[in-house]
Amino acid sequence: MARRASAPWTYAAAGVDRGEVGGALAALRRRIRARVPPGHGRPLSLPGHYAGVSEVDGVRIAVTTDTVGTKVLLAAETGRWSEVGEDMVAINVNDLAALGARPFGFVDTISCARPDVRMFAELGRGLDRGLVAGRCALLGGETAVVPDLVPAIDLGGTAIGFFPARRAPVTGSRVRRGDVLLGIPSRGLHANGFTLVRRLVSKARAPLDRPRPGGRMPLGRELLRPTRTYVAVSEALAGDPALHGLAHLSGGGVRNLVRLGSRLGFTLDAWPDPGPFYRWLQSLGPVADREMFQTFNMGIGFVAVVTPSAVDRLTGLLRRAGVRDARPIGRVDGRPGVHLPAWGLSYRGYA
């Protein structure tokens, strides 16, 4: 596709057109009319859509599926596989965590051209770390050797969770004006936006085996850092009456907050400095602030929306659960959308 070198760098220009995907998905969904017969589970309609939930024999089961996407191409380039193995679990259990569901099972899906023993061993090492952080069991998986379909490798998985007795799904329905947004820092990029990342790095001819300017590890390793797992956050807070909502800032970045309520305002007036890594990445385009915050997590990977009077208590609960870095990043108000006053940014809508 012809593109002027001076055109702004956006995720769409990097080959991913969210509108086109939306149209195709709408066409698919319109065809789905199946209703399950009695006794075959009762699907619950919940806002937010991080995971689907169905009730069977009195237990509510949540399920979500996601792939690591083009981050695997960086794994292939650097020959490092444990990080994306960990991502396979993390990206999925984080979507369960965003609903307050407790993960219990995971199945992996590997489509590849050729199964390499060393690669699979490293994937297994990463999967194991992901399972420990996600507190769930590997219940199965599928390895498809399909060189005609997947020239290198495609990695994904499905996580299943449940709502323990007396814990309701955290849908955001109780979020209200005045609530405080507690941000949980990410550990580098999530497994999102890598089509753009790879084009930026490739355009700048930044070598993966050496640190970026100011970096402390080879760039390849820095880009591959595994997605932080936020299950500990969710487990510490879900079921607490002062917790009003949760958000996982994956694809869509800060726009994910809109999923908590499109009529609410989320003013992020205490967003921490994203730091030198994001500044460097942004400079490679350059990429507009607006695009950075709706593509990457920009330093905050997960958000808990809480009653103002309970901030100290909930921060204490998190600390006792090993999460010592939660911090207020903003508040809920009446101006619909997501606002980052320090960057002069406002978003309406999730996608």
Place this chain on the structure above:
Amino acid sequence: MARRASAPWTYAAAGVDRGEVGGALAALRRRIRARVPPGHGRPLSLPGHYAGVSEVDGVRIAVTTDTVGTKVLLAAETGRWSEVGEDMVAINVNDLAALGARPFGFVDTISCARPDVRMFAELGRGLDRGLVAGRCALLGGETAVVPDLVPAIDLGGTAIGFFPARRAPVTGSRVRRGDVLLGIPSRGLHANGFTLVRRLVSKARAPLDRPRPGGRMPLGRELLRPTRTYVAVSEALAGDPALHGLAHLSGGGVRNLVRLGSRLGFTLDAWPDPGPFYRWLQSLGPVADREMFQTFNMGIGFVAVVTPSAVDRLTGLLRRAGVRDARPIGRVDGRPGVHLPAWGLSYRGYA
């Protein structure tokens, strides 16, 4: 890979080496040491491995994941997508059915280079049919637009089921000598072995838009016929004390019976004529009988192992559930392995 034109046509020669996959998977599994903390589900260790099972809050949940594989390339060649859409659900709920689990939810995974509205609408139409036959709800899904990973499309999904009160997983532990094998006919190929199918068809230059010799529909349509869903079989029989085992004849063909017990013998002395389609397909190689029966379903897609005295009663239950074509295809005896006396074939082991 250099290969003599006169070498026998096997699945391995067509590019899929099961031993290589097994070695890589063993390397992956050796790294998995995670144990779930108390309260995060209790994974049950069941023989058979069609699905993983975990118990949460007293309910046993089964999960399985699978992809449609290279059958999608035939869909792309013919521009027909509803069949593989139906397969996405069928291949997964059939693995739940083989354990006697009742499906309640499904999530789809589509990795593609470009989302096309017509293609997605057809996939949706097929998914809907699969959900109706599988009696489960679409609880979510993931569509990844990853042209750098998947040049065309890769389709998969995950199905989740549960064991209703008083229904135990059907593991085959009660299968014994003298039991009768009831076969349920397939509706054409399952979504397995298509790497070999495509090479055979391509070698023979058989046109997809015309019937094969003796065929009644264009070859493309015949090859694409959606996988039959066997959930009705499982729902009719699971929980009945006279049902001792179930087998889904997907990848591995009749070898899947070994999963019911490696010390038992499965003598298929009444296997029905596979018919002209399989004879024609086989002739294109030619492919050895041994390879045909361990790669394709050869006309029987699902097997119920039952007490001899209950054959009529269970066949009646199946009929009332709309399954009118179950038929005895053999019996369980003491000669370990799977035996097809009419073809002079014997298999030991599943893979």
